[in-house]
Structures are given as C-alpha cells and as structure tokens.
Amino acid sequence: EPEVTQTPSHQVTQMGQEVILRCVPISNHLYFYWYRQILGQKVEFLVSFYNNEISEKSEIFDDQFSVERPDGSNFTLKIRSTKLEDSAMYFCASSESARELFFGEGSRLTVL
Amino acid sequence: AQSVTQLGSHVSVSEGALVLLRCNYSSSVPPYLFWYVQYPNQGLQLLLKYTTGATLVKGINGFEAEFKKSETSFHLTKPSAHMSDAAEYFCAVSAAGGTSYGKLTFGQGTILTVHP
Numbered sequence: 755e756p757e758v759t760q761t762p763s764h765q766v767t768q769m770g771q772e773v774i775l776r777c778v779p780i781s782n783h784l785y786f787y788w789y790r791q792i793l794g795q796k797v798e799f800l801v802s803f804y805n806n807e808i809s810e811k812s813e814i815f816d817d818q819f820s821v822e823r824p825d826g827s828n829f830t831l832k833i834r835s836t837k838l839e840d841s842a843m844y845f846c847a848s849s850e851s852a853r854e855l856f857f858g859e860g861s862r863l864t865v866l
Numbered sequence: 867a868q869s870v871t872q873l874g875s876h877v878s879v880s881e882g883a884l885v886l887l888r889c890n891y892s893s894s895v896p897p898y899l900f901w902y903v904q905y906p907n908q909g910l911q912l913l914l915k916y917t918t919g920a921t922l923v924k925g926i927n928g929f930e931a932e933f934k935k936s937e938t939s940f941h942l943t944k945p946s947a948h949m950s951d952a953a954e955y956f957c958a959v960s961a962a963g964g965t966s967y968g969k970l971t972f973g974q975g976t977i978l979t980v981h982p
Binding site: 758785787789795796797798799802810845847849852853854855856857858859860 | 898902907908909910911912915917956958968969970971972973974975
C-alpha cells in the first residue's frame, strides 16, 4: 500500500540552527500538508501546498518557515532559525483530492 | 472557524466491552468529519470519515461513527474492544468546501486502553 514517508524520524538541533524535514508523498497525490504536534497539545495545521504554491497557512507558519517541492517527489519543510518552542512532532500529509489525507509517521524535532 | 472537543483524554475498557469515544465539533460551515488513530511510533491512520450522505459511517477495524447535526457530535463506537485497539484516537473537522478541505482541526486526542 502506498504510504507517505518522512525523514528524519528524529532530529536534535541547537537553537538558531536551520532544519529541513523531508517528506515523500504518495506519488499521484496533488495536495501536500504539514502539521505539527507539540508534546501534550493538539495536532495543528501549518500549511497546505498545491500546484507548486502555498494555498493556505496558519498563524504559526511565519517567516521562519518555508516549504518547497524541489524535484517533483520530495516535499520539504524548512525552519530557518529554530527556537525552543519549535520542538514538536511534524507530520507530513498528502492527498489526491484534499478530501482524505494520508499522514506520514512524523519527524520528531528536538531543539536544545 | 472550527473546533473539536473530545470528551475524556483517557478511556479504559475491558476486552470485549463497548468502545465509545466522544467528539463534539463546532463549525460555521457544513463540516467534513474524521476519526484518525495513532498507534505508538506510527503516523495518523484514517479510521473513517463523514462527508455527505449517510450519517452512520463505517470504518476499518469494526469502528463506526454517527454524524448528528442537531447534537454537533460525531462519536466513535465499536461493539467489542480488542487488545489491538489500544491507541490514541483523534477526531478532526474540516470545512466542506473551498480550498480548505485538507485543513483539519483536531481534537486533543483520546488514549484508549484495553484491559484483558
């Protein structure tokens, strides 16, 4: 069964460092998303991406964040200068029609 | 704006007992409703969804949920719990229209424990 894969599964970084989280969506999907879950809190929407551009973003998704689909297969989330509060589990999701999302297993980011 | 409230952060049942996980939503537009399950160290897996049509929806692993508009609820049930059902369950809502289909608003999750 096709699945969304994410790398790395866990990344530890120092505050102020840049981090790139990578996702390989399901191959025929057109809609891509990033969500995050801070420990003990709800899963939160960050950004949606369609037709090579951001279609919607949340208040959390400020100038420190960016997304890219560099090569037609990967979908990346970059955090330019990490803060302690960026520590969370980041989930990538993809969808064929935006009506049913398929999630990856998540990338745990720990900022020290 | 949309929101989801899951009543009970932890639910414990005996194997073979009824599972009932509660979800209430708030939405200013017609909603799409979802239940996701997360097993330890795994991603979010879709259990079932309501979009339009029949208000009682059946999902994987014997789960079902009923959309009750008058009660703004979408409770998840399973007649007989199995040990393998132990996981965290998330209710989510999205707007049924526009470009926001995939913008899910999640509840805080309910951890289901199943005792032998």
